[in-house]
Amino acid sequence: MRIGMPHMGNLYIPFKALFQRLGVDFVIPPVNNQHTLSLGVKYSPEGLCIPFKLTLGNLIEAAELGADTLLVPGGSGICRLGYYVTIQEQILRDLGYNGEIISVGFSQHKLSGLLKTIKHLSNNAPWPKIISAFRFGLAKLNAMDRIERIVQKVRPVEEVKGTANQLFTKAINAIDKANDYAPLKKVQVDYINQLNQVTKDDIQPLIVGVVGEFYVLLEPFSNLDVESELGKLGVEVRRTTFISEWTKFTLFLNPLGVNEKKRIHKAALPYLKRDIGGDGWESVGEKVLHAKEYDGLIHLAPFTCMPEIVAQNIMPSTKEDIPVLTILCDEQIAKPGLSTRLEAFVDLLERKRRAHNN
Secondary structure (H helix, E strand, O other): OOOOOOOOOOHHHHHHHHHHHHHEEEEOOOOOOOOHHHHHHHHHOOOOOHHHHHHHHHHHHHHHHHOOOEEEEEEOOOOOOOOHHHHHHHHHHHOOOOOEEEEEOOOOOOOHHHHHHHHHHHHOOOOHHHHHHHHHHHHHHHHHHHHHHHHHHHOEEEEOOHHHHHHHHHHHHHHHHOOOOOHHHHHHHHHHHHHOOOOOOOOOOOEEEEEEEEEHHHOOHHHOOHHHHHHHEEEEEEEOHHHHHHHHHHOOOOOOHHHHHHHHHHHHHOOOOOOOOOHHHHHHHHHHHHOOOOOEEEEEEEOOOOHHHHHHHHHOOOOOOOEEEEEEOOOOOOOOHHHHHHHHHHHHHHHHHHHHHO
């Protein structure tokens, strides 16, 4: 069995670690690029969103590299994500792909459902081995997210621009190569120390929260690496979603995680009474919760994503006084246009802060 799956940020690294420990051949398609997007756009229905197009492009690339089993994101609820696997499977069959296609959804069976899928993919490996491999994958995921949080703080204040990104790239590669807990711990400590020792300017950066749909938040290619672009402009990014945190209230019965999600939904209740699918409810709630902590919000949304369109239209109506810039992500978005919008938004936030301080 040769397993392939779509990219979403660096998520392939914990999955690679998991499958390696189970002796399963894991096919990693090229990191998302223009070719991936072109493939997805070519074979997707025009009105579908960029997460659909990029994941389809990844699946085609994995199949071309010899993957005979493809893991496709799935789910239940109001978002169109639940239909992705059906449509993508049909497209792949039409293109001549005859391997197994497995929907990986987290909404209903949570951790038990994911572990059963892993057991099937590992040719019924013993449960202790599966749980051990899964824990090591989670350890890598946690390490990546801890380091990325520090990178977000260093980017806006580093004296030599690009230093934090270079260290982050090296850290990700080192985490990928770590074959056990001890070297993984060493990598984590080493790179956190290096990031803390980066020469920094003595400034108080603007703080901007980044909210929106899950995939475009976590896949830098889909949003033209907006977090790095904000860092270059002297902005500290506070992304609302990290996969390591998301797993706490999605895969596990974690009271802290569950309460956090309920807290977000409760904050949105004056403006939105129920789930509208995707991450729309959360986008509104995050604005309400963090309005006093952030100078502004970047709202990332796939073009045609109905939950985020609803959230976008609610945002201006809330009483919380915080500027929001919505960026619609699709194949038409271009770096120069994004840079111009970000520069104008940051300029607005700087003038707002100066006026407040005076």
